[in-house]
Amino acid sequence: MEQYYHSIYFDEEKCNGRMRCMRVCPTQAIRIRNGKAKMIEERCIDCGECTTTCPQNAILPLTDSFSELSKFKYNIAIPSPALYAQFGREILPDKVLEGVRKIGFDEAYDVALACGSVSFAIQEYIRDYKGQKPLISNSCPVIVRLIQVKYPELIDLIIPIEPPREIAAREMKKGKSKKLGLKEEEIGAIYLTPCPAKMISIKQPAEGGKSHLDGAISIADVYAPLLSAMEGLNKREYKQSLENICIVGIAWSIAGGICRTLRLKNSLGVSGLSHVIKIFDDVVSGKLKNIDFVEAYACIEGCVGGSLTVENIYISYNKILKLIETLELRKNKACPDIREIRRLYKEDYFFIREKINPRPLKPLAENISDAIKKMKEKDEIYQSLPKIDCGVCGSPTCLAFAEDVVKGEAKISDCILISSEKFLKIKQVSRKGEN
Ligand code: SF4
Numbered sequence: 001m002e003q004y005y006h007s008i009y010f011d012e013e014k015c016n017g018r019m020r021c022m023r024v025c026p027t028q029a030i031r032i033r034n035g036k037a038k039m040i041e042e043r044c045i046d047c048g049e050c051t052t053t054c055p056q057n058a059i060l061p062l063t064d065s066f067s068e069l070s071k072f073k074y075n076i077a078i079p080s081p082a083l084y085a086q087f088g089r090e091i092l093p094d095k096v097l098e099g100v101r102k103i104g105f106d107e108a109y110d111v112a113l114a115c116g117s118v119s120f121a122i123q124e125y126i127r128d129y130k131g132q133k134p135l136i137s138n139s140c141p142v143i144v145r146l147i148q149v150k151y152p153e154l155i156d157l158i159i160p161i162e163p164p165r166e167i168a169a170r171e172m173k174k175g176k177s178k179k180l181g182l183k184e185e186e187i188g189a190i191y192l193t194p195c196p197a198k199m200i201s202i203k204q205p206a207e208g209g210k211s212h213l214d215g216a217i218s219i220a221d222v223y224a225p226l227l228s229a230m231e232g233l234n235k236r237e238y239k240q241s242l243e244n245i246c247i248v249g250i251a252w253s254i255a256g257g258i259c260r261t262l263r264l265k266n267s268l269g270v271s272g273l274s275h276v277i278k279i280f281d282d283v284v285s286g287k288l289k290n291i292d293f294v295e296a297y298a299c300i301e302g303c304v305g306g307s308l309t310v311e312n313i314y315i316s317y318n319k320i321l322k323l324i325e326t327l328e329l330r331k332n333k334a335c336p337d338i339r340e341i342r343r344l345y346k347e348d349y350f351f352i353r354e355k356i357n358p359r360p361l362k363p364l365a366e367n368i369s370d371a372i373k374k375m376k377e378k379d380e381i382y383q384s385l386p387k388i389d390c391g392v393c394g395s396p397t398c399l400a401f402a403e404d405v406v407k408g409e410a411k412i413s414d415c416i417l418i419s420s421e422k423f424l425k426i427k428q429v430s431r432k433g434e435n
């Protein structure tokens with residue numbers, strides 16, 4: 001099995017096995033064994049649902065710290081547009097970017113412009129595309145992993161265009177390397193992230209290969225230093241003018257933002273994993289063939305709802321809408337040149353080179369005949385279980401428990417509700433699971 005990097009970790013000392021994490025996990029990636037939560041590596045999609053649910057604070061996000069900056073000669077911060085929604089409405093992106101420079105970065109790049117370019121590239125792709133629909137956005141790493149694990153049949157619908165953060169890092173490094181006479185590896189591109197999930201897309205991109213980003217620091221970690229760095233800033237110090245902030249790109253931080261600003265016809269914005277799962281079920285059953293594009297985010301209301309943000313989700317959402325309105329009123333013109341985008345698009349500037357593959361789950365057995373036998377055993381065990389999915393056995397459902405037993409990862413006796421008569425019957429079916 002492949003090794004998977006994850007952006008969360010379980011603190012066994014704090015875990016008291018209360019099962020809340022197991023119940024919310026959308027891919028059944030958690031088991032409770034010996035009173036402690038354990039992750040099934042290949043199933044975890046780094047959605048962070050378990051981290052926000054755990055009352056013990058025993059599941060923690062993994063992001064980089066400021067010490068990451070010391071590895072490079074020149075550091076560029078690439079903040080998620082969700083960062084702009086963390087402060088008072090009077091604090092506009094030009095001030096935030098200047099504050100980011102003050103907290104230790106040599107440069108702060110407004111990723112909204114790259115978001116704007118990618119939005120138009122997506123528009124081009126949808127226009128040219130003739131295959132099965134709807135196409136699905138790939139900017140949320142959790143959504144891509146959800147498809148790899150739970151909906152492999154939808155992989156070819158993922159739009160194969162690099163997310164804006166990657167394009168921004170790639171181009172900034174190229175440009176700065178030329179300008180400063182530094183090697184690209186001497187330049188650090190650090191994402192200021194609203195979620196731990198972005199870490200996995202940097203450390204282990206879903207399509208393989210290497211990320212152009214070098215790390216990610218959480219918005220929650222930069223919030224306090226940034227707030228004090230912005231105090232007393234003088235507008236004349238700002239290196240980035242508000243006129244250069246792209247309206248289309250700002251909308252990437254909220255659910256449905258791309259559809260909304262590009263006025264894509266027949267598109268759908270969906271956020272929150274349970275809603276995304278319902279929509280994907282409909283896509284699989286062919287109910288949404290009339291939709292061209294699904295813009296999907298794991299977090300409620302999009303990246304403004306990321307678990308590493310500070311501001312309330314709905315307040316942030318409204319701040320982004322207000323910011324778009326403000327920039328529109330100022331007749332902000334910073335928008336990528338669509339003719340230039342078309343030229344770059346034809347030169348494959350935006351495309352992901354590698355193919356995304358499904359993520360294989362551990363099979364019941366190594367060879368097919370053993371797997372068929374185990375499948376039969378699993379069915380027989382399942383038929384004997386109470387089918388109430390209580391979770392007391394440490395598996396999220398009775399079906400998952402039956403599978404765990406035949407894989408030798410749980411014992412029949414872990415089910416406390418099974419009658420002794422049935423228990424003996426199952427023991428005959430699955431002696432291995434009992435060992
Ligand atoms: S991060 Fe998400 S997928 Fe991974 S174990 Fe937690 S709830 Fe499950």
Ligand code: SF4
Nearest residue numbers: 140195297299303306
């Ligand atoms: S929707 Fe949430 S998990 Fe997905 S990229 Fe945005 S903040 Fe991260």
